[in-house]
Amino acid sequence: MEVNPQAPTNLTHIIYQHLWHEISSLHLMPGEKLSEVKLAKEFSCSRIPVREAIHLLVADGALEARPQRGSFVTLIDLQQLERIRYLREALEIKIVTDGYNSGCFDPIVPYLESLVSRQEELLNASAYEIAFQLDTEFHKIFYNLTHKEFVLEHTGEKDIHYLRARLLSLRLERPPVMPSQHRSIITAIKNHDDSGLQKALHNHLRNVNTLLHSEQPGLEQYFKR
Numbered sequence: 001m002e003v004n005p006q007a008p009t010n011l012t013h014i015i016y017q018h019l020w021h022e023i024s025s026l027h028l029m030p031g032e033k034l035s036e037v038k039l040a041k042e043f044s045c046s047r048i049p050v051r052e053a054i055h056l057l058v059a060d061g062a063l064e065a066r067p068q069r070g071s072f073v074t075l076i077d078l079q080q081l082e083r084i085r086y087l088r089e090a091l092e093i094k095i096v097t098d099g100y101n102s103g104c105f106d107p108i109v110p111y112l113e114s115l116v117s118r119q120e121e122l123l124n125a126s127a128y129e130i131a132f133q134l135d136t137e138f139h140k141i142f143y144n145l146t147h148k149e150f151v152l153e154h155t156g157e158k159d160i161h162y163l164r165a166r167l168l169s170l171r172l173e174r175p176p177v178m179p180s181q182h183r184s185i186i187t188a189i190k191n192h193d194d195s196g197l198q199k200a201l202h203n204h205l206r207n208v209n210t211l212l213h214s215e216q217p218g219l220e221q222y223f224k225r
Helices: 008-024 036-042 047-060 078-102 106-124 128-145 149-154 160-172 178-190 194-204 207-213
Strands: 063-066 070-073
Touching: 008 047, 008 160, 036 047, 047 063, 078 128, 078 149, 078 160, 078 194, 078 207, 106 128, 106 178, 128 149, 128 160, 128 178, 160 207, 178 194
Parallel strands: none
Antiparallel strands: 063 070
């Protein structure tokens, strides 16, 4: 990757953003070792901005520095995952319920349905990362319409463990259940079914638990218990 000469701080930020995306999208898997030499060559720079970017990612919990061994992508912390999942379930159900009671979701039902149709197409094509982005967009609509965007920082939007767990869970689902669960939420809104909406939200927001019960060989290596 060619990078134009620029201030070291900017270059550090570029490398940081690149590595964050690679880690959060599972292009770099939990436990994988980084090569500072390879990164410096990729960005046509010295190892100084690479090390600075790594230092920032260690502070974020995305990387782990091991003395005499190097830097490794952190394992998915299941304790942190459960904390975020619990908070998100409690907060998002409250937000969606408030919006449902105000009737502000009714006008956007057709758009929600179009998002789900697109998600189905992407999952059928095994385009998990883009489908995951549309899953995030689907949920953000509820926060935006209720003017509760500030709550997102407490629901794992930028938590590296929760982000990876959600994407990994989506990859493991056979068949994928995300679109059908989204349709259940939409159907409850359309039918003004309060109890149905509560049930659909609970089911959907516990999808990451799939990871805890999966018997797929080799999966354990990605988790810190």
